[in-house]
Amino acid sequence: MSHTDEHSIESLHDRFTQKFGRSEHATAVFFAPGRVNLIGEYTDFTGGLVFPCGVDRGTTLLIRPTYNQQYRFASTNFDLMAQLDQEEISQTYGDNWINYPLGILDQFTRRGVELTGFDCLYSGNIPNGAGLSSSASIEVVTAYALNELLRTELSLLELVRIAQAAENDFVGMQCGIMDQFAVAFAETDHAIMLDCHSLEHRQVPLSLEGYSIVVTNTNQRRELNESAYNDRVRECRRALELLAPVTGISHLGQLQPDQLSAQEHLFANDAIPLQRARHIAEENRRVRAAVPALIAGDLQQFGNMMNESHDSLRDLFEVSSEPLNHLVRLAREQPGVLGSRLTGAGFGGCTVSLVPDDQVERFKAMVGPAYTAATGLTADFYPIAPGNGVGPLTSGDKA
Ligand code: GLA
Numbered sequence: 515m516s517h518t519d520e521h522s523i524e525s526l527h528d529r530f531t532q533k534f535g536r537s538e539h540a541t542a543v544f545f546a547p548g549r550v551n552l553i554g555e556y557t558d559f560t561g562g563l564v565f566p567c568g569v570d571r572g573t574t575l576l577i578r579p580t581y582n583q584q585y586r587f588a589s590t591n592f593d594l595m596a597q598l599d600q601e602e603i604s605q606t607y608g609d610n611w612i613n614y615p616l617g618i619l620d621q622f623t624r625r626g627v628e629l630t631g632f633d634c635l636y637s638g639n640i641p642n643g644a645g646l647s648s649s650a651s652i653e654v655v656t657a658y659a660l661n662e663l664l665r666t667e668l669s670l671l672e673l674v675r676i677a678q679a680a681e682n683d684f685v686g687m688q689c690g691i692m693d694q695f696a697v698a699f700a701e702t703d704h705a706i707m708l709d710c711h712s713l714e715h716r717q718v719p720l721s722l723e724g725y726s727i728v729v730t731n732t733n734q735r736r737e738l739n740e741s742a743y744n745d746r747v748r749e750c751r752r753a754l755e756l757l758a759p760v761t762g763i764s765h766l767g768q769l770q771p772d773q774l775s776a777q778e779h780l781f782a783n784d785a786i787p788l789q790r791a792r793h794i795a796e797e798n799r800r801v802r803a804a805v806p807a808l809i810a811g812d813l814q815q816f817g818n819m820m821n822e823s824h825d826s827l828r829d830l831f832e833v834s835s836e837p838l839n840h841l842v843r844l845a846r847e848q849p850g851v852l853g854s855r856l857t858g859a860g861f862g863g864c865t866v867s868l869v870p871d872d873q874v875e876r877f878k879a880m881v882g883p884a885y886t887a888a889t890g891l892t893a894d895f896y897p898i899a900p901g902n903g904v905g906p907l908t909s910g911d912k913a
Contacts, residue, residue: 549693555855621676844871
């Protein structure tokens with residue numbers, strides 16, 4: 515993906531000075547990517563398996579301490595600039611993106627860290643609300659930056675937990691750990707096989723032998739996403755409540771498909787939790803099959819698992835949408851495409867498809883107009899190069 519000079523670190527420093535003025539204190543620069551999940555959807559908060567990779571788009575943060583108990587947040591993406599006092603940083607700021615950094619400040623405060631004021635300029639090139647974790651990217655880059663500036667020496671995993679807790683407690687989305695983990699731990703040309711219960715993880719080389727990961731944005735604005743997401747969390751908890759006493763499982767991610775089949779009678783009055791549990795059990799089975807297939811070079815099998823994942827998210831977990839289903843259908847009709855599915859939380863956002871390198875242009879030329887004809891919406895295409903996780907940026911790097 516191209517980055518324009520407009521986003522070079524030097525020009526961001528200029529923007530920073532325009533917004534906040536000069537100071538004797540130094541400005542530091544950090545970057546965190548977004549992520550795309552290849553398979554293992556909605557399994558993270560059940561302690562299941564996921565397989566995301568970082569993307570070569572993300573959030574750059576320029577940050578400077580003020581030491582005057584004032585906090586200013588600005589973005590090159592939005593006009594709004596917030597200026598908050600010490601007492602104001604513990605409250606949510608409307609329904610605004612500023613809640614992501616505020617949630618991080620809140621977590622540092624809860625851990626007894628004393629904050630003394632910052633000026634922060636964010637610059638992002640992940641489309642918002644597209645299922646590519648723009649929010650986790652903002653959270654993780656902020657947590658990483660505070661850890662460096664305040665010398666709190668928290669581990670990367672602790673920063674991930676802080677970022678997830680910020681989203682759970684401050685923003686109110688009961689998300690799992692996948693996004694924040696992926697954004698922090700991503701490695702170039704690898705995807706992360708993560709067990710969300712034990713947090714054991716393995717970096718898997720993404721050798722796609724002539725295939726590209728193509729992310730396609732439905733550009734359908736996600737509505738009702740947060741409450742529908744939290745409903746799924748509740749429904750999975752209900753399934754666990756019913757299953758734990760008889761199966762001995764401690765989290766739904768442990769559930770095997772045949773165990774569920776044997777206990778269906780428990781769900782006489784809980785048809786929806788049964789459907790959700792079936793998705794979880796089968797999705798974990800798919801990740802367990804898909805990742806070894808990828809490692810063995812069997813991309814066909816990996817693609818099949820992607821397809822099954824989407825169908826299950828559509829029919830059992832019910833987090834797809836008409837535009838997502840159209841895009842997936844069109845993608846699968848294109849020559850050589852091995853698999854296509856929604857990625858992230860669904861309800862709009864993006865699909866991820868495995869497309870032969872030499873067909874990517876044709877894919878865009880065929881899918882784009884057909885999608886518009888079917889939905890009236892315009893799709894955006896982003897071929898993805900799996901990128902590195904959070905870290906510092908120095909002059910000369912492109913933001
Ligand atoms: C969102 C959440 C994640 C995960 C995905 C679905 O991105 O933030 O924790 O649950 O949805 O897999």
